[in-house]
Each structure stands twice: as structure tokens, then as C-alpha cells.
Amino acid sequence: xxxxxxxxxxxxxxxxxxxxxxxxxxxxxxxxxxxxxxxxxxxxxxxxxxxxxxxxxxxxxxxxxxxxxxxxxxxxxxxxxxxxxxxxxxxxxxxxxxxxxxxxxxxxxxxxxxxxxxxxxxxxxxxxxxxxxxxxxxxxxxxxxxxxxxxxxxxxxxxxxxxxxxxxxxxxxxxxxxxxxxxxxxxxxxxxxxxxxxxxxxxxxxxxxxxxxxxxxxxxxxxxxxxxxxxxxxxxxxxxxxxxxxxxxxxxxxxxxxxxxxxxxxxxxxxxxxxxxxxxxxxxxxxxxxxxxxxxxxxxxxxxxxxxxxxxxxxxxxxxxxxxx
Numbered sequence: 001x002x003x004x005x006x007x008x009x010x011x012x013x014x015x016x017x018x019x020x021x022x023x024x025x026x027x028x029x030x031x032x033x034x035x036x037x038x039x040x041x042x043x044x045x046x047x048x049x050x051x052x053x054x055x056x057x058x059x060x061x062x063x064x065x066x067x068x069x070x071x072x073x074x075x076x077x078x079x080x081x082x083x084x085x086x087x088x089x090x091x092x093x094x095x096x097x098x099x100x101x102x103x104x105x106x107x108x109x110x111x112x113x114x115x116x117x118x119x120x121x122x123x124x125x126x127x128x129x130x131x132x133x134x135x136x137x138x139x140x141x142x143x144x145x146x147x148x149x150x151x152x153x154x155x156x157x158x159x160x161x162x163x164x165x166x167x168x169x170x171x172x173x174x175x176x177x178x179x180x181x182x183x184x185x186x187x188x189x190x191x192x193x194x195x196x197x198x199x200x201x202x203x204x205x206x207x208x209x210x211x212x213x214x215x216x217x218x219x220x221x222x223x224x225x226x227x228x229x230x231x232x233x234x235x236x237x238x239x240x241x242x243x244x245x246x247x248x249x250x251x252x253x254x255x256x257x258x259x260x261x262x263x264x265x266x267x268x269x270x271x272x273x274x275x276x277x278x279x280x281x282x283x284x285x286x287x288x289x290x291x292x293x294x295x296x297x298x299x300x301x302x303x304x305x306x307x308x309x310x311x312x313x314x315x316x317x318x319x320x321x322x323x324x325x
Contacts, residue, residue: 022282025070028244029053042281043088045071054079062177067167069182080174085182086110087282094170101128101166105159110280132166153193153217156185157224164228171235186221193217204255258284271306273299
């Protein structure tokens with residue numbers, strides 16, 4: 001595809017803290033730099049009034065659609081469909097089934113670390129699977145599901161496969177003039193399993209108890225993405241396709257380990273903090289909302305003083321006023 005169609009390298013922010021994907025994708029959606037749009041955290045887009053690419057095209061008379069765009073809001077008048085990403089609650093434009101399926105996917109993604117699924121979540125996921133999954137790919141789904149207990153990355157492969165099938169079915173039924181589709185499973189898999197990739201040339205290796213030697217999860221997810229691109233190219237009438245990645249990566253010589261809380265509310269209550277709500281975000285981040293500035297200030301003090309058993313502190317807490325979050 002590079003040889004036939006070419007490619008372009010876009011510009012990125014120069015400050016390290018501003019190259020997070022939830023910042024970069026807002027820039028891609030709006031054409032604005034971080035200094036212009038000011039979106040720093042996942043979900044902050046809900047507090048801004050920004051013209052994104054979908055609004056711009058809709059105002060020009062085009063029927064638009066979006067499926068899981070990272071850190072995007074839905075302020076469209078009449079989209080063909082709009083499904084927010086799992087970490088940025090926004091209005092879903094679509095059928096009741098699509099609404100229920102989206103909510104279930106969001107709960108499954110955000111509670112993946114605990115492998116905790118409620119009965120309604122499982123019901124909506126099964127309903128969405130029954131309607132949206134391509135039946136000719138059933139053997140792929142069954143293979144991924146069967147391997148999931150020992151090969152955890154196949155859950156990400158399964159989900160991205162299902163999201164792609166859902167997007168393609170919605171596209172065929174609505175035929176939008178412009179539609180965007182975003183998947184994130186490869187990023188998750190690269191973070192965890194890059195050392196097993198045939199493309200990796202470094203000295204590090206994942207231990208056998210973590211992932212069996214000879215397994216290549218990175219290749220698996222990109223084989224799926226290759227299939228998704230082929231499915232998009234086979235659509236009728238054939239659309240013009242653009243592939244984009246909001247990627248800026250530097251090699252890390254020494255492995256870095258991140259930890260994610262399993263129960264954010266319990267963690268905060270254990271510290272004796274008074275708060276109204278806690279909202280887990282992607283990766284290690286979470287947003288805490290307080291009833292007043294005093295409780296938020298006290299929490300900031302407590303959290304910045306918190307340390308591990310070895311005395312190591314984590315100082316990247318931020319407080320935003322007057323939202324008290």
C-alpha cells in the first residue's frame with residue numbers, strides 16, 4: 001500500500017507530556033495543536049466546544065459517521081451513526097441495541113483487569129455479537145474465545161474483530177459519505193508483548209510463564225487489521241480509504257512497569273478520602289470528582305504523600321479547579 005498510494009508523516013507535539021494519544025487524536029480530529037485545543041486528559045473533550053471533522057463535513061451537507069473515535073464528542077445533528085470510545089462517555093447515535101452494546105463494551109474494556117462482567121453486560125454483548133458478528137468468521141471468534149484463558153491477548157483480538165464487523169455492518173446499512181473507525185487493541189498488545197514479536201530486534205524476552213515462546217501476539221493483531229483493511233476495500237461502492245496512526249514512540253532500553261488499580265473507589269476510601277465519584281480511564285489514569293475544593297485539596301495532599309512499601313512516591317497527581325476534579 002505504501003508503494004502504490006504513498007504516505008505522509010505528520011507533525012507531532014514537541015513536549016513529551018503532550019504526545020499522549022488522547023491529545024494527538026484531538027489534534028487529528030480538529031486540525032488544532034495542543035496549545036489551540038487545550039485537551040490534556042481523556043474525556044476532557046466533553047468540556048469544550050470544538051468543531052471536529054465530523055461537524056465540519058456535516059455542515060457541508062455530508063452524512064457522517066464515527067465508530068469509537070478516541071476522545072471525541074458527539075454534537076452532530078443527524079449522523080448515520082456515532083459510537084464513542086469506551087473511555088469517553090458521549091451520546092450514542094443509533095438503535096437501542098447499539099446503545100446497549102456500546103455500554104457493555106465500555107464496561108468490559110474498563111473492567112478487563114478484574115475480568116468482572118455483570119449479567120446485563122454479558123446479555124448486551126451476546127446480543128451485539130448475534131447481530132453484528134460476521135457469521136462467515138465464526139470459526140475465528142471461536143478460536144479466539146477458546147484460547148483466551150491462557151492467551152489473554154486474544155480478548156483484544158476478539159473485541160477488535162467484533163467492533164470491525166459492527167462498523168462494517170452499520171456502514172453497509174447507512175452508506176455514509178464519510179466514516180471513521182478506530183481500534184486500539186494493537187496498542188495494548190504492543191505494550192505487553194512486543195518482546196515476542198518477530199519484528200523486535202532487542203535483547204529483552206518475555207518469560208515463558210507470561211507468554212509461550214513461539215507466540216507472536218503482535219503479528220496476530222496486525223493480521224486482523226490487514227483483514228479489516230481488505231474488508232473495507234471490498235465495500236460497494238468502494239470508498240476512498242485513509243489509514244492513520246497517532247503514534248510517537250521512542251525505544252526504552254529498560255522495561256517500565258505500570259500498575260492499575262482494581263477497585264479505585266475502595267483504594268480512595270482506604271485512604272480516608274471524601275469524594276463523589278471516581279472514573280477509571282485508559283491505562284493507569286483515573287479521574288476523581290469531589291464535592292468541594294477543600295476535599296479535593298486534602299486528597300491532593302494525601303495522594304502526593306502516598307508511597308509504596310519501599311518508599312517510592314508517585315507524584316503525577318493533578319488537580320483542576322474550580323471543577324474540583
